[in-house]
Amino acid sequence: MKIAIASGKGGTGKTTVSLNLALSLSDVQLFDCDVEEPNCNLFLGFDLEKVEDVICPVPVIDQEKCNICRQCSDFCRYNALAAISTRVLFFPSLCHGCGGCAVLCPEKAIQESQRSLGLIEKAKGRSSPEFYRGLLNIGETMTSAVIKALKKHIDDRKTAILDAPPGTSCPVIASIGDVDYCVLVTESTPFGFHDLKLAVGVVRALKIPFGIVINRWGLGDSRVEEYCKAEGIPVLLKIPNDLRIAELYSRGIPFVQEMRDGKNSFLVCLKQ
Ligand code: SF4
Numbered sequence: 670m671k672i673a674i675a676s677g678k679g680g681t682g683k684t685t686v687s688l689n690l691a692l693s694l695s696d697v698q699l700f701d702c703d704v705e706e707p708n709c710n711l712f713l714g715f716d717l718e719k720v721e722d723v724i725c726p727v728p729v730i731d732q733e734k735c736n737i738c739r740q741c742s743d744f745c746r747y748n749a750l751a752a753i754s755t756r757v758l759f760f761p762s763l764c765h766g767c768g769g770c771a772v773l774c775p776e777k778a779i780q781e782s783q784r785s786l787g788l789i790e791k792a793k794g795r796s797s798p799e800f801y802r803g804l805l806n807i808g809e810t811m812t813s814a815v816i817k818a819l820k821k822h823i824d825d826r827k828t829a830i831l832d833a834p835p836g837t838s839c840p841v842i843a844s845i846g847d848v849d850y851c852v853l854v855t856e857s858t859p860f861g862f863h864d865l866k867l868a869v870g871v872v873r874a875l876k877i878p879f880g881i882v883i884n885r886w887g888l889g890d891s892r893v894e895e896y897c898k899a900e901g902i903p904v905l906l907k908i909p910n911d912l913r914i915a916e917l918y919s920r921g922i923p924f925v926q927e928m929r930d931g932k933n934s935f936l937v938c939l940k941q
């Protein structure tokens with residue numbers, strides 16, 4: 670199964686759930702899809718090695734051959750090309766590498782070059798869990814392309830846990846779009862409740878089966894539980910607002926490694 674761990678907002682405990690779930694299973698892969706700031710390995714401490722560069726094909730325009738017909742700029746739906754009176758301007762950060770402009774150009778004035786977007790790394794040797802992460806270049810906007818490249822390393826014979834980026838925008842869709850199940854992590858706070866509803870809207874639109882994990886449960890706000898009950902959404906697990914868990918987190922230790930009942934909690938969560 671491919672299981673995505675997502676949340677409507679950052680800081681709810683998505684990485685905590687991803688790590689502890691992965692560490693409770695055997696024969697499992699863990700993918701850190703939060704490619705703008707992957708943090709799973711802060712807790713795992715694996716030595717990482719590069720497995721591939723993620724690149725995007727981009728056009729190079731021969732201005733000598735170009736007759737400024739504007740077909741390429743009219744075609745580019747990402748506004749990466751702008752034909753002015755004397756030349757065609759290209760804005761690399763907007764280009765999605767579709768290649769359409771090169772195919773379309775009647776003067777064969779467009780060749781393709783390559784632009785680096787980031788890289789994919791994996792834990793060296795035989796790690797448990799088998800760990801991969803994507804790393805987006807600083808200032809780069811093509812987040813989803815790096816996530817898609819990362820997900821090509823999913824081994825269908827194994828359970829794959831995908832730690833999705835926070836929010837409900839394109840990188841989240843790229844992470845969770847084709848998974849078998851989505852775990853939405855929330856917390857019993859007003860912000861947690863608000864953003865949970867946004868995340869529920871996304872997984873429902875994508876028709877992905879899902880359940881909820883309530884992190885830092887017991888903060889006194891019961892709206893998340895009331896909402897789940899009213900909507901018929903299964904609450905898979907409640908992780909208590911326990912100082913021991915926070916202390917372990919601050920030391921970079923996943924709590925299933927130190928708390929006797931932690932692993933069982935996650936296995937029960939999976940059975941549900
Ligand atoms: S490759 Fe596609 S996205 Fe990039 S400039 Fe050409 S048409 Fe636009």
Ligand code: SF4
Pocket residue numbers: 730734735736737738739740741742752757773774775776777778779
């Ligand atoms: S389609 Fe080709 S010839 Fe026309 S403006 Fe673009 S680069 Fe120039």
